[in-house]
Amino acid sequence: MATIKDIARLARVTPSTVSRVLNRSGGYSEKTRRRVQKIADELHYQKNEAAVNLVAQTSNLIGVIVTNATTSFAAPIIDSIEDWAYQNGGRILLAHCGLNDSERLKTCLNLMAGRKVNGIISVSVQFDESNLKLLDQLQLPLISLGVKVSNQPMISIDNLKAAMAGTNYLISHGYQRIALIAVDTNDPQTGKMRCAGYQKAMESAGLTPSIIPGDYSFTAGKQATELLLAKRELPEAIFAASDDAAAGVIYAAQEHGVKVPEQLAVLGFDNSSVASMIYPGITTIDQPFKQMGRLAIEHLTNQDISSVELPYQIKERGSVAKHNSAQS
């Protein structure tokens, strides 16, 4: 690969001048500029970013940590970050930290520190004590999407209110026996909040909450529904803690000839891509993932360390209708 020196030699100037021309930093004659630029072009010169970063003491890199790419909502977030990067000349260093894999998250963090990323965006990753400490030592600005990381800014919807709103939506549509399923009750953040919101709404309405825990997955939704079916305790409506899980519920329902929404209403959570791809479309709580990604990168860039709570909204599709008993 050609270097600045090669160009300098061919253009009969010093590397200093080449650098100035290439950076358009002024201080050269038009004639020199042309000569240097021409040679650089001919050589298909590419700046060695490692060298640039070394002197600039920065990396122009932003680190993105996700649990894994299969998480259905990671895609729109990464997309919006990438779009920003494209517009602004930033670069994305991607790493997966797995689920509750402390060791791997530690590796991610160290890797990002070594690369001197300008900041980290973490998507739904939980930090345990040791990684919290590491993060503190590394002094890397971080912004977390979806879950709270101690002392770090967060961008998220209000899970408690959203779960309440979802539950109330079901109640206002005439449902009374409503189960919350596939929610991770051990998850100190999202899980707990969604449970609390659901319970609060149910109790306010004088209804009895019923929760089947799970890991937000399709399988969790499917199994919960099968369990309910086997016990002959199918509720009137199921509030799934994610759209993946809602898809599992609908799958199980269809498999057993239970009509959605006539015999079973299903409410999802996320408005991820699958929500609009299955029939009936999943009525769900929309999280503005694209906006989350964009805000995250903007905050990082502006060194804005404030948290922001984004609005959720209920996206109505076909999986919830007015309950029969509610029809006048």
Next chain:
Amino acid sequence: MATIKDIARLARVTPSTVSRVLNRSGGYSEKTRRRVQKIADELHYQKNEAAVNLVAQTSNLIGVIVTNATTSFAAPIIDSIEDWAYQNGGRILLAHCGLNDSERLKTCLNLMAGRKVNGIISVSVQFDESNLKLLDQLQLPLISLGVKVSNQPMISIDNLKAAMAGTNYLISHGYQRIALIAVDTNDPQTGKMRCAGYQKAMESAGLTPSIIPGDYSFTAGKQATELLLAKRELPEAIFAASDDAAAGVIYAAQEHGVKVPEQLAVLGFDNSSVASMIYPGITTIDQPFKQMGRLAIEHLTNQDISSVELPYQIKERGSVAKHNSAQS
């Protein structure tokens, strides 16, 4: 951030020695080693990779270019590359090139060159003339997944044979009026191959091919089906060029009360995550995405520039059954 010099000063040795200790390259007493290591630990020292890369003349970075993260099958590929990276201390520089966006792909390529990536893995990206030339100038090893890029190794299934096999699968299940839909007939690679395979199989069986072009999307599948329905020309079976499109077909079918697979058999392509999330499960042609990702990174690492053709297989789920007319 602490540097090697800081450690050297505190440990009362020279940077050379610190470097040796940190790299375990030998040539120091156990006593020195301990002292240096201790101080490095206390300082939470993180090597500046830009500096390391500058002298090593490498980056330890592998570039991954995808059209966008929303492509349903990008996820498993990225996952497997990331897993490899985690095991082997590599890092992933991610970039999106959009769809047929020559300018953006060019930016991606230049960005990768600037970062001195060890190699590039491109996922389903088409290179136009100008980028082919750029790639050549940049001299970056590349391995393409799914589509052929001139003069570069490719990892893919045989789309022609796979489409033939899919069509024959449908035929052998008793279907005769089979349409291929949502296939991009302008796509010189995948699209053309899948069309050709379908046509060949149809003609060999004495059947009439019928193709509705599209962009592999859910919407393309849905619209094609609605079109067929409106024209009252619904075939017995639809071969969708992707699982997303197959989901669209099934959606439209359910919406119009057409039973799958009883009244309409649906065959997908990819075996992406959505295939198992909708009911009935999509019978589809499985592409080994994880394996593709793993092979790609291994080839890149071993400087193996041979192409490899991976086996596809038909994954049977519920969207195709024996056709009535075929029942004895």
Next chain:
DNA sequence: CTGAAAGCGCTTACAG
């Protein structure tokens, strides 16, 4: 076993 020196490719004051 340890240190002094040169160098990776670039940028940036400082002179002239």
Next chain:
DNA sequence: CTGAAAGCGCTTACAG
């Protein structure tokens, strides 16, 4: 307008 020099943080022969 241009050049010489120092320096970013590290590694690696070469001496001793």
